[in-house]
Amino acid sequence: MDFENLPKGWLKKEDAKFLTELAGSVESLSGDFLEIGSWYGRSSVVIGKEAQRQGSLLFCVDTWNKEGWKKISKKLPKNRRSFQWEKVKDDVYQIFCENVDKNGLSRVITPIIGQSSEVRKKWSKPLRFIFIDGCHYYEFVKDDTRWRNFLVVNGIIAFHDYGGKSWTGVKKAVDETLDPDKHFRFFKQVGHLKSFRRIK
Numbered sequence: 781m782d783f784e785n786l787p788k789g790w791l792k793k794e795d796a797k798f799l800t801e802l803a804g805s806v807e808s809l810s811g812d813f814l815e816i817g818s819w820y821g822r823s824s825v826v827i828g829k830e831a832q833r834q835g836s837l838l839f840c841v842d843t844w845n846k847e848g849w850k851k852i853s854k855k856l857p858k859n860r861r862s863f864q865w866e867k868v869k870d871d872v873y874q875i876f877c878e879n880v881d882k883n884g885l886s887r888v889i890t891p892i893i894g895q896s897s898e899v900r901k902k903w904s905k906p907l908r909f910i911f912i913d914g915c916h917y918y919e920f921v922k923d924d925t926r927w928r929n930f931l932v933v934n935g936i937i938a939f940h941d942y943g944g945k946s947w948t949g950v951k952k953a954v955d956e957t958l959d960p961d962k963h964f965r966f967f968k969q970v971g972h973l974k975s976f977r978r979i980k
Contacts, residue, residue, distance in 0.1 A: 781796075781800055781826065781829055783796050783797060786822050786825055786826065787820045787821050787822045787825060787875075787879040788820055788822065789819055789820050789821075789822030789823065790819075790822070791822045791823045791826070791940070792971065794970060794971060795940070795970065795971060795972075795973050796822075796823070796826045798968075798970040798971075798973055799823060799826050799827060799911065799938070799973065800826055800829070800830060802909070802936050802938050802967075802968070802975050803826070803827050803830035803831070803909050803936075804830055804833075805936060806834075806908040806909045806934070806935055806936055807834050809908040809932055809934055809935060810906065810908065810932060811836075811905070811906040811907045811908035811909075811931075811932045811935065812831075812836055812837045812838070812839060812905055812906070812907055812908065813827055813828075813830070813831045813836055813837065813838040813839070813907065813908065813909045813910075813911075814838070814839050814840075814841070814907050814909070814910045814911070814927065814930075815827055815838060815839070815840045815841065815910075815911045815913070816841050816842075816896045816910070816911070816912045816913065816914040816924050816927065817841075817842055817896075817912070817913035817914035817915070817940075818840040818841070818842040818844075818876060818891070818913075819842065819844075819872060819876070820872065820875050820876055820879060821840075821875070821876040821879040821880055822879075823911060823913060823940070824838065824840050824876070824879075824880065824885075824889060825879060825880070825883045825885065827909070827911060828880070828883070828885040828888050828889045829883070829885070831888050831889075831909075832884075832885060832888045836888075836908070837888060837889075837890060838885075838888055838889045838890070839889075839890050839892055839905075840876075840889055840890070840891050840892065841892045841894065841896050841899050841914075842876075842891070842892075842893070842914070843893065843894065843895060844872050844873035844876065844891075844893055845872065845873065845893075873891070873893070876891065877891070896914050896915075896920070896923070896924050896927075897923050897924075900926065900927060903930060905930065906930060906931075906932050907927075907930045907931050907932065907935060908931070908932055908935045908936075909935060909936050909937075909938075910927050910928065910930075910931060910935070910936070910937040910938070911937075911938050911940070912924045912925070912927070912937065912938065912939045912940065913939075913940035913941070916941055916947040916949060916950050917949050918948075918949030918950075918952050918953050919949075920949075921939070921949055921950050921953035921954065922953040922956070922957060924953075925937075925953060925954065925957040925958065928958070928961075928963075928964065928976075928978070931978045932978070933978055933979070933980060934977060934978060934979075935977070935978045936967060936975055936976070936977055936978075937958075937964070937975065937976050937978070938973060938974065938975040938976075939954050939973070939974050939975075940972065940973055941972050942954055942969070942972050942973065942974040943972050943974070944972045954974065958976050962980075963978055963979065963980050964976045964977065964978055964979065965977055965979050
């Protein structure tokens with residue numbers, strides 16, 4: 781894996797290496813890979829390479845557009861609508877697709893345009909690995925933790941930006957949901973990337 785030439789994004793190189801390790805740890809399991817929140821595809825490429833190596837598929841769920849963010853932000857108080865889409869000049873989805881193609885992952889990665897909660901309502905596939913890096917507000921992270929119900933036994937769910945000062949909602953949602961769930965056990969954490977394994 782070439783960690784020096786990943787698509788642009790916020791995932792640090794150390795996180796990318798850890799993500800590869802986590803995705804690699806589910807090789808013996810059945811099920812597909814899932815990512816919530818893909819943006820330009822930096823983490824998607826990292827996970828996609830592992831899915832490809834394991835002969836599996838990666839489904840990437842994101843709104844990828846201003847309209848999608850508007851729908852999400854309507855559910856938040858005005859003082860918490862901090863994301864400024866007017867500063868984003870790129871066609872984010874197009875760049876994502878280009879990055880997927882450039883890395884030879886077009887047959888591995890399937891983008892699903894939509895809100896995570898809506899996609900989940902129609903989901904039925906078993907999953908071996910889930911990476912949550914969508915909307916970081918508490919309500920949305922808490923809702924995204926419900927994806928864990930699709931994990932096979934010994935599957936991994938990982939959360940980005942856990943414990944960061946800017947996104948306290950991630951830590952709060954994860955602590956409230958995963959820690960008391962007896963089906964899951966803390967697995968590993970590197971920096972602000974925390975993971976859990978399904979044990980039963």
